[in-house]
Amino acid sequence: MGNTAKIVFIGATSISFGMSMLRDVMSSEELAGSTLTLVGRHADSLARVTELARMMNARSGAGLTIEATTDRLAALDGASFVVNASAIDRNRLWKYDFEIPRKHGIRHTLGENGGPGALFFTLRTLPLLFDIARDMERQCPGALLINFSNPESRIVLALGKYSPIKNIGLCHGVFMARDYLAHIMGLPNEQVDVLAAGINHAQCLMHVRRHDTGEDLYPLFRQKERGFDPTYQPLSRRLFRTFGYWIGCGDSHVGEFLPFGWEGGEAGYDFKWDERNRQDMAKQMDDIVANRTPMPKDWLTPSGERGVAVITGILHNRHRFIESAIVPNGGVIPNLPTDAAVEVPVMVDAAGVHPVSLGPLPDGVGKLLGTQAAVQELAVEAAVRASKEIALQALMIDPVVNSADAAVAMLDELWEINRPYIRECV
Template sequence: MSGGVRIVLVGAGSREFGPASIRDLLLSDALCDRGLDIVLVDIDPSELPRTQAYAESVAVRLGRSVSLSATTDLAEALPGAHAVVLAIEIRRYFYWAQDFHIPRQFGSSQIYGENGGPGGLFHALRNMGPAMDVARAMEAHCPEAWLINYTNPLTKLCEAQSRLSSVRVVGLCHGVFHGMEQMARLLELPAERLDARASGLNHFSWFESVRDRETGEDLYPGLRRREREAHWLHDWDEIALSRILFRVFGRYPSPGANHIGEYLGWAREFLGSSLLQFFHDPVQGAPWETGETPTWLYNLGENPTDVPAFPESPLPRVRNGDDETGGEDEVGATGELTPSGELAVPLLEGVLCGVDTCLDAVNVPNEGYVPGLSEGAVVEVPARADRDGLHPAAMEPLPEGILGLLRTQTTISRLLVDAFAEGSRRTLLQALLLDPTTTSYRTAVHTINEMFRLQGEVLPEMEW
């Protein structure tokens, strides 16, 4: 393409997403050489000056001549955009604590409540309205632009945007890299030696092949042997569930127990930190009543003993799972600025600048890429990006047992988008009753009513 490249970052006030995305864009020679125009957008104006100042300082440090602006007006930002990168949340931890606890109070066996389980359904519904507002604004102001979504629950939101709008949407997540790192540790090889290809759903993908980049050797036989030899308690919260699934279904899954386990009804015994996440003493009141959202731990890899004993002590920076993309101080060992490792800029370098790029995971509507899953369901597969666009890979069929697990989730996602479009709690109930962590009809109804009572101001209007 000729001329400048206009990239709009929606949710730029985030202290993680904003600086990380800015740094990635400004580190890209391909984009900056085209004439980069970055527009920072957030509905909260308070953080935009900080984000813009950071962008300006990085541009000076890197010697980049780019256009930078900030606004709270999406309609002002979008005309002429070539891509919109979306990462938004509504009072993330406050509402996530409700997603986590309320379904459990009504008997759900969910373990995490971010992307799957009843909690994941309400997390999706909170973000679905704003995510669709962005897609519809793009239809009006930049219909040919790429919509790159980082916002969770990724699969459910991308399905809404792809089904209910005409924009080109691609969901991106680095979860598949966690699976690669786990396999590399078991094999005692550097992660960069692994050439691994996975397919399935975001946070529920399965490696079709694992090879040594240097020798071409099939590493799956060695991985099976090493997994059998490994101590069961090694890195328990991260890989114990993955190991069981590997043994039962024959393929190694990704990214780790707390995410994979969201889609299973029997996963709690494989996540030791499950009872520590958002822990509070109910005698002192629920977090959403007291306004004091409790500490969230990603898993036992975040040592609970590192949490200070007294409130006045500064809390450690707790790893933010899939939302951890690196903040303003992301530098290498020698002090140089380093990329976040996220895939938006490599994708954009491909489709906007013609750089032939391989991407380990993209989330797109299924067009035969994952045989056995419904056409149009959002799936996660490797892809290649170049001047002709994005080319998702057609993968080999997954084993029937794995497809059975995935089909349940694609149906839940479809019903959830239907419920949102129809404003129907009855359709939402269908999705909830299909969820593997739901224990009864009555408690499912109570869960829906209670979540709407607590979160009604940020949920779409839905009636029975």
């Protein structure tokens, strides 16, 4: 592959992952001479991000060539890595995913990666991902697709089953889980190492150890957790006390997969905060590009996401350990279905991505997550076949859905809202 690469970033105007990706690319010394091609649907937003990227490149000395285009097919020509952070009308449609099930009596937490909301997120997102994959088959068939967009498990499952394109999903949830445990134990985050396996947003922390000695920290956690503030992550702690392991990256995320998940809170995503944050970030970017405001120092430091670590590990054959990635199972977790999408540690090097097996999940955890693997499989089939009939089956086996009448009613309503995006993919 050589020591430079063409990296195509689809969804470069994403406020959340866009800035993280730029920070990581610009703070890497291992990508000098490579090309970063930014792709976005809206020319104005793309122009702002591109100018910012060029300023960051100049100030950091990253030594990149920066390109930008709204033409995805042209951008992909000759790419080595394709990073996806795109979403379709994210907040507007996500609100429907959360509010309409609630209107029909479904109690749930986020409406994003689990429960009925995730089905409709899957139905509208997979056609876009398959468009990207088909374009990659034409323009860069050997490239690796690195996905940051939700619903991660369903995207990796679908592409693993129906596309020859190599792909991996990345999520920082494992670090969120680590931080919760560190907080309860009263330890600095960097003093706690975790190894986890499961599905995205519902990983089981198989090992929790002190970074400098390797000491098993579960006994300390068990002791500290008993007397800790009972209002802090109550659902996750109930799962811990039931199954003996910490599962997931916070109550709102793991709660999406559980019929009682709402007991940890059912306020949903804070859309007002998100939209305010996006406006503030866009204004800050405009001010920096116009030289009205200095660039924050941390914009030229790593964000903590692992996309660039994957890219440089493969590009330079670094044999790099990546704490967590979503990949096709293939037996890595023996007590989950072989074709499920699982989240496990991986090693990366010039030969690609190598999942690390931590063995079978604890029996109860495996059975809990096995239910979700089945829900995800039916949701993917509904999406790739544009089948309302299979979509209803996916709702009927989802443990979060507590009424057949509600399943039919919300399917009718949300199918119509998402109809412009639903189409056969295979």
